[in-house]
Amino acid sequence: MSTNHRAEWWAQFASASDRVDPASVVEGLGDVIAPRIPSPLLRREAQIAVHTVVRHLNKPAAAGLAEQGGRAAARLAATVTRLEERATDDGTGIAAAAALVHVLHGRWPEGAAAAEPLIGTVPLVRALIPALCLENVDVALTLRLLGTGQAPATALQSSLAIARYGWWPTWLLKVVTERALAGTLDADVIAALDRCAYAELSPAQARLARRLFDADTQLVDAVAHRLETLGEPSAAGRLREGDLSAVALAARLIPL
Structure with missing residues:
Protein backbone atom coordinates (compact mmCIF):
# COMPACT_ATOMS: atom_id res chain seq x y z
CA MET A 1 0.00 0.00 0.00
CA SER A 2 1.31 3.44 -0.91
CA THR A 3 2.52 5.64 1.92
CA ASN A 4 2.09 8.91 0.04
CA HIS A 5 -1.63 9.53 -0.10
CA ARG A 6 -2.85 13.08 -0.46
CA ALA A 7 -5.08 14.78 2.11
CA GLU A 8 -8.06 14.27 -0.21
CA TRP A 9 -7.60 10.50 0.08
CA TRP A 10 -7.63 10.66 3.86
CA ALA A 11 -10.68 12.94 3.87
CA GLN A 12 -12.68 10.14 2.18
CA PHE A 13 -12.75 8.22 5.45
CA ALA A 14 -15.03 10.86 6.95
CA SER A 15 -17.35 10.70 3.93
CA ALA A 16 -18.21 7.10 4.84
CA SER A 17 -19.76 8.14 8.16
CA ASP A 18 -22.09 10.82 9.44
CA ARG A 19 -20.99 10.28 13.04
CA VAL A 20 -17.29 11.18 13.01
CA ASP A 21 -16.12 11.98 16.53
CA PRO A 22 -13.59 14.86 16.37
CA ALA A 23 -12.22 14.09 19.82
CA SER A 24 -11.53 10.48 18.87
CA VAL A 25 -9.86 11.61 15.65
CA VAL A 26 -7.42 13.84 17.54
CA GLU A 27 -6.84 11.29 20.28
CA GLY A 28 -6.35 8.36 17.88
CA LEU A 29 -4.00 10.15 15.52
CA GLY A 30 -2.21 11.81 18.43
CA ASP A 31 -1.56 8.41 20.01
CA VAL A 32 0.30 7.18 16.92
CA ILE A 33 2.00 10.41 15.85
CA ALA A 34 3.29 11.80 19.16
CA PRO A 35 5.40 8.71 20.04
CA ARG A 36 7.32 9.26 16.78
CA ILE A 37 8.79 12.49 18.17
CA PRO A 38 12.24 11.54 19.55
CA SER A 39 12.80 14.70 21.58
CA PRO A 40 11.36 14.14 25.07
CA LEU A 41 10.54 17.83 25.54
CA LEU A 42 8.82 18.25 22.17
CA ARG A 43 7.02 14.94 22.56
CA ARG A 44 5.75 15.94 25.99
CA GLU A 45 4.52 19.29 24.67
CA ALA A 46 2.74 17.49 21.83
CA GLN A 47 1.09 15.01 24.20
CA ILE A 48 -0.10 17.82 26.47
CA ALA A 49 -1.54 19.65 23.47
CA VAL A 50 -3.38 16.51 22.33
CA HIS A 51 -4.80 15.93 25.81
CA THR A 52 -5.93 19.55 26.14
CA VAL A 53 -7.58 19.69 22.71
CA VAL A 54 -9.31 16.34 23.25
CA ARG A 55 -10.67 17.56 26.58
CA HIS A 56 -12.13 20.61 24.81
CA LEU A 57 -13.63 18.54 21.96
CA ASN A 58 -15.30 16.22 24.46
CA LYS A 59 -16.97 19.29 26.03
CA PRO A 60 -17.23 21.78 23.14
CA ALA A 61 -19.63 24.07 25.01
CA ALA A 62 -17.11 24.76 27.77
CA ALA A 63 -15.55 28.13 26.89
CA GLY A 64 -12.65 27.69 29.30
CA LEU A 65 -11.65 24.36 27.79
CA ALA A 66 -11.91 25.82 24.28
CA GLU A 67 -9.51 28.59 25.24
CA GLN A 68 -7.06 26.15 26.81
CA GLY A 69 -7.20 23.89 23.77
CA GLY A 70 -6.58 26.80 21.44
CA ARG A 71 -3.60 27.97 23.46
CA ALA A 72 -2.06 24.50 23.62
CA ALA A 73 -2.41 23.99 19.86
CA ALA A 74 -1.01 27.46 19.16
CA ARG A 75 1.91 26.87 21.52
CA LEU A 76 2.89 23.65 19.74
CA ALA A 77 2.56 25.37 16.36
CA ALA A 78 4.85 28.18 17.54
CA THR A 79 7.41 25.66 18.79
CA VAL A 80 7.39 23.84 15.46
CA THR A 81 7.80 27.11 13.57
CA ARG A 82 10.73 28.08 15.76
CA LEU A 83 12.43 24.72 15.19
CA GLU A 84 11.77 24.84 11.45
CA GLU A 85 13.44 28.25 11.25
CA ARG A 86 16.69 26.61 12.30
CA ALA A 87 16.54 24.85 8.91
CA THR A 88 17.73 21.51 10.30
CA ASP A 89 15.99 18.61 11.99
CA ASP A 90 18.44 17.46 14.64
CA GLY A 91 16.36 14.42 15.51
CA THR A 92 13.71 16.30 17.48
CA GLY A 93 10.89 15.03 15.24
CA ILE A 94 9.79 18.33 13.71
CA ALA A 95 7.96 16.65 10.82
CA ALA A 96 5.85 14.51 13.15
CA ALA A 97 5.09 17.49 15.39
CA ALA A 98 4.13 19.57 12.35
CA ALA A 99 1.74 16.83 11.23
CA LEU A 100 0.21 16.85 14.68
CA VAL A 101 -0.29 20.63 14.49
CA HIS A 102 -2.57 20.06 11.48
CA VAL A 103 -4.57 17.50 13.46
CA LEU A 104 -4.94 19.76 16.50
CA HIS A 105 -6.31 22.55 14.30
CA GLY A 106 -8.96 20.31 12.74
CA ARG A 107 -7.00 19.65 9.56
CA TRP A 108 -6.61 15.96 10.26
CA PRO A 109 -6.55 14.81 6.59
CA GLU A 110 -3.55 17.08 6.05
CA GLY A 111 -2.03 15.81 9.28
CA ALA A 112 -2.48 12.18 8.29
CA ALA A 113 -0.99 12.85 4.85
CA ALA A 114 2.03 14.54 6.43
CA ALA A 115 2.51 11.77 9.01
CA GLU A 116 2.04 8.87 6.59
CA PRO A 117 5.61 8.82 5.18
CA LEU A 118 6.92 8.79 8.76
CA ILE A 119 4.55 6.26 10.27
CA GLY A 120 3.03 4.25 7.45
CA THR A 121 -0.57 3.91 6.30
CA VAL A 122 -1.75 1.03 8.48
CA PRO A 123 -1.21 2.57 11.96
CA LEU A 124 -2.99 5.75 10.87
CA VAL A 125 -5.96 3.86 9.37
CA ARG A 126 -6.24 1.71 12.49
CA ALA A 127 -6.25 4.86 14.62
CA LEU A 128 -8.79 6.65 12.45
CA ILE A 129 -11.47 4.01 11.84
CA PRO A 130 -12.77 3.86 15.45
CA ALA A 131 -13.38 7.63 15.31
CA LEU A 132 -15.81 7.09 12.42
CA CYS A 133 -18.21 5.37 14.84
CA LEU A 134 -19.20 2.72 12.31
CA GLU A 135 -20.77 -0.45 13.68
CA ASN A 136 -19.14 -3.80 12.93
CA VAL A 137 -16.59 -2.49 10.46
CA ASP A 138 -13.89 -5.11 9.80
CA VAL A 139 -10.61 -3.19 10.07
CA ALA A 140 -8.47 -6.06 8.75
CA LEU A 141 -10.69 -6.48 5.69
CA THR A 142 -10.78 -2.73 5.13
CA LEU A 143 -6.98 -2.69 5.08
CA ARG A 144 -6.94 -5.56 2.58
CA LEU A 145 -9.37 -3.68 0.35
CA LEU A 146 -7.29 -0.51 0.60
CA GLY A 147 -4.27 -2.61 -0.34
CA THR A 148 -5.95 -3.51 -3.64
CA GLY A 149 -6.19 0.17 -4.49
CA GLN A 150 -9.80 0.77 -3.50
CA ALA A 151 -10.73 4.23 -2.29
CA PRO A 152 -11.38 4.56 1.48
CA ALA A 153 -15.12 5.18 1.11
CA THR A 154 -15.53 2.15 -1.17
Missing part, protein backbone atom coordinates in the same frame (compact mmCIF):
# COMPACT_ATOMS: atom_id res chain seq x y z
CA ALA A 155 -13.43 -0.09 1.06
CA LEU A 156 -15.41 0.89 4.15
CA GLN A 157 -18.75 0.38 2.40
CA SER A 158 -17.74 -3.09 1.25
CA SER A 159 -16.42 -3.99 4.69
CA LEU A 160 -19.66 -2.86 6.33
CA ALA A 161 -21.75 -4.79 3.81
CA ILE A 162 -19.85 -7.99 4.51
CA ALA A 163 -20.10 -7.51 8.28
CA ARG A 164 -23.85 -7.02 7.98
CA TYR A 165 -24.19 -10.50 6.50
CA GLY A 166 -21.93 -12.33 8.91
CA TRP A 167 -24.60 -15.00 9.39
CA TRP A 168 -24.16 -16.20 5.81
CA PRO A 169 -22.61 -19.67 5.29
CA THR A 170 -18.85 -19.81 4.80
CA TRP A 171 -18.96 -20.33 1.04
CA LEU A 172 -21.05 -17.20 0.57
CA LEU A 173 -18.77 -15.13 2.80
CA LYS A 174 -15.85 -16.31 0.67
CA VAL A 175 -17.64 -15.23 -2.51
CA VAL A 176 -18.57 -11.82 -1.15
CA THR A 177 -15.04 -11.22 0.16
CA GLU A 178 -13.51 -12.20 -3.18
CA ARG A 179 -15.92 -9.86 -4.96
CA ALA A 180 -15.06 -7.05 -2.58
CA LEU A 181 -11.33 -7.54 -3.09
CA ALA A 182 -11.85 -7.59 -6.86
CA GLY A 183 -13.88 -4.38 -6.70
CA THR A 184 -16.99 -6.07 -8.15
CA LEU A 185 -19.20 -6.03 -5.09
CA ASP A 186 -22.36 -4.03 -5.66
CA ALA A 187 -26.00 -4.02 -4.51
CA ASP A 188 -27.08 -6.54 -7.17
CA VAL A 189 -24.39 -9.01 -6.17
CA ILE A 190 -25.27 -8.66 -2.48
CA ALA A 191 -28.97 -9.20 -3.24
CA ALA A 192 -28.19 -12.33 -5.26
CA LEU A 193 -25.96 -13.72 -2.55
CA ASP A 194 -28.61 -12.99 0.05
CA ARG A 195 -31.13 -15.04 -1.94
CA CYS A 196 -28.72 -17.94 -1.90
CA ALA A 197 -28.31 -17.61 1.86
CA TYR A 198 -32.05 -17.76 2.43
CA ALA A 199 -32.38 -20.65 -0.06
CA GLU A 200 -30.44 -22.86 2.37
CA LEU A 201 -28.64 -24.73 -0.40
CA SER A 202 -27.17 -28.16 0.12
CA PRO A 203 -23.36 -28.48 -0.17
CA ALA A 204 -23.72 -29.74 -3.75
CA GLN A 205 -26.11 -26.93 -4.66
CA ALA A 206 -23.78 -24.41 -3.02
CA ARG A 207 -20.91 -25.65 -5.19
CA LEU A 208 -23.10 -25.22 -8.27
CA ALA A 209 -24.08 -21.71 -7.21
CA ARG A 210 -20.43 -20.83 -6.60
CA ARG A 211 -19.52 -21.87 -10.15
CA LEU A 212 -22.46 -19.89 -11.53
CA PHE A 213 -21.28 -16.81 -9.66
CA ASP A 214 -17.86 -17.38 -11.25
CA ALA A 215 -19.57 -17.22 -14.67
CA ASP A 216 -18.52 -20.71 -15.78
CA THR A 217 -19.77 -20.32 -19.37
CA GLN A 218 -20.33 -24.00 -20.14
CA LEU A 219 -22.08 -24.58 -16.84
CA VAL A 220 -24.28 -21.50 -17.25
CA ASP A 221 -25.43 -22.72 -20.66
CA ALA A 222 -26.06 -26.27 -19.40
CA VAL A 223 -27.99 -25.06 -16.35
CA ALA A 224 -30.01 -22.58 -18.44
CA HIS A 225 -30.95 -25.39 -20.81
CA ARG A 226 -31.98 -27.55 -17.88
CA LEU A 227 -34.13 -24.74 -16.49
CA GLU A 228 -35.92 -24.48 -19.82
CA THR A 229 -36.75 -28.19 -19.71
CA LEU A 230 -38.11 -27.67 -16.19
CA GLY A 231 -40.49 -24.97 -17.39
CA GLU A 232 -38.44 -21.97 -16.23
CA PRO A 233 -37.55 -20.17 -19.49
CA SER A 234 -37.56 -16.75 -17.82
CA ALA A 235 -34.98 -17.83 -15.23
CA ALA A 236 -32.93 -19.50 -17.97
CA GLY A 237 -32.89 -16.27 -19.97
CA ARG A 238 -31.87 -14.20 -16.99
CA LEU A 239 -29.08 -16.62 -16.17
CA ARG A 240 -27.70 -16.44 -19.72
CA GLU A 241 -27.82 -12.63 -19.53
CA GLY A 242 -25.69 -12.66 -16.40
CA ASP A 243 -28.52 -11.81 -14.01
CA LEU A 244 -27.22 -13.16 -10.70
CA SER A 245 -30.70 -13.05 -9.16
CA ALA A 246 -31.43 -16.31 -11.00
CA VAL A 247 -28.55 -18.22 -9.38
CA ALA A 248 -30.42 -19.20 -6.23
CA LEU A 249 -33.41 -20.51 -8.19
CA ALA A 250 -31.15 -22.40 -10.58
CA ALA A 251 -29.22 -24.04 -7.76
CA ARG A 252 -32.45 -25.08 -6.00
CA LEU A 253 -34.16 -26.49 -9.10
CA ILE A 254 -31.32 -28.43 -10.66
CA PRO A 255 -31.39 -32.02 -9.29
CA LEU A 256 -27.94 -33.20 -8.29
